[in-house]
Amino acid sequence: MSELINIGPTNLSAGAGLDFEGWTCPLPLRDSPNILMGHGGGGQMSAELIDHLFIPALGGRAGAESDSAVVELGGVRLAFSTDTFVVRPLFFPGGSIGHLAINGTVNDLAMSGAVPSYLSAGFVLEEGTELSVVGRIAQDMGDAARAAGVSVVTGDTKVVDAGHGDQVYVNTAGVGVVPEGVDIRPDRAAIDDVIIVSGPIGVHGIAIMSVREGLEFGTQMKTDSAALHPLVAEMIKVCPDLHVLRDPTRGGLGTSLNEIARTAGVGVRLVERSIPVPPDVANACAMLGLDPLYVANEGKLVAFVPREHADEVLAAMRAHPLGGGAAIIGECVSEHPGIVVTTTTFGGTRVVDMPLGEQLPRIC
Numbered sequence: 001m002s003e004l005i006n007i008g009p010t011n012l013s014a015g016a017g018l019d020f021e022g023w024t025c026p027l028p029l030r031d032s033p034n035i036l037m038g039h040g041g042g043g044q045m046s047a048e049l050i051d052h053l054f055i056p057a058l059g060g061r062a063g064a065e066s067d068s069a070v071v072e073l074g075g076v077r078l079a080f081s082t083d084t085f086v087v088r089p090l091f092f093p094g095g096s097i098g099h100l101a102i103n104g105t106v107n108d109l110a111m112s113g114a115v116p117s118y119l120s121a122g123f124v125l126e127e128g129t130e131l132s133v134v135g136r137i138a139q140d141m142g143d144a145a146r147a148a149g150v151s152v153v154t155g156d157t158k159v160v161d162a163g164h165g166d167q168v169y170v171n172t173a174g175v176g177v178v179p180e181g182v183d184i185r186p187d188r189a190a191i192d193d194v195i196i197v198s199g200p201i202g203v204h205g206i207a208i209m210s211v212r213e214g215l216e217f218g219t220q221m222k223t224d225s226a227a228l229h230p231l232v233a234e235m236i237k238v239c240p241d242l243h244v245l246r247d248p249t250r251g252g253l254g255t256s257l258n259e260i261a262r263t264a265g266v267g268v269r270l271v272e273r274s275i276p277v278p279p280d281v282a283n284a285c286a287m288l289g290l291d292p293l294y295v296a297n298e299g300k301l302v303a304f305v306p307r308e309h310a311d312e313v314l315a316a317m318r319a320h321p322l323g324g325g326a327a328i329i330g331e332c333v334s335e336h337p338g339i340v341v342t343t344t345t346f347g348g349t350r351v352v353d354m355p356l357g358e359q360l361p362r363i364c
Contacts, residue, residue: 094222098140126165
């Protein structure tokens, strides 16, 4: 299909006269009175749950769409973030839930330009879980914290009855200082910004899927989990005015770009052939019926950079071990605000929409 199609609620002429009453859909019902798996997938259902239930109840504000909150305390700007990890399996090629718990929170802070410093760790343990499993996860967390240069300074442990958990859940929260002059947030995305991704996408999600389902893709895929703040620091050195950073975890790159486009009110235009998708990821996604744009990453970031600084930022990223595969994948445009589209390899255009839920549940 070579045309960009408006599929909004007032433009359904192609389906005029059809009776939808008897149709069924495998996607989660968005008006369900109960919590569904889709509510935790990072897509539209997650956003609706946050905007219409949690934010009104807790007195927060809608539309922030950021990985961490930046608050001022005693004249210092702090980034503050929390995340809960429920990945299954607990261990996978190249990492574990322990690595994810540290790196995930460190990266959420880094996406505000902060220098991560201190973390907390909360554990929910299922009765009957082997102590060796818990010990291995704790050791992985300690190793990841030391590698990232952060300290776990407080925590909590709870145990639930057998059958009421999934061995180990981990919550981490973190704080870090935002350097003076740095202002990185999703609503700063601007027309003519260049969009850069730090490396190949979809690796983490496929690595998890291969272990969970016992699939083999010719080579063993390993998670890309890594702490990204050293890479961010190099980017800020050459461009203190970075507009937006995001680590595309749940929902993948496609979901992150949709969130940013909607928050900033800009259009996003991608070039499909420029998006780095490893052959193993592409082959696995083709076999499983997945779109690499929606597969989670745990060691990649996407940046919205003023055009005049794009070449400098790209060079700085490629000079760092965590950004060696960095590539320019698109730009911000004035057309179709809030919508992400991509030019396909066949020369057509397709909408990269916000998914309802997540293709691969329980991957972070």
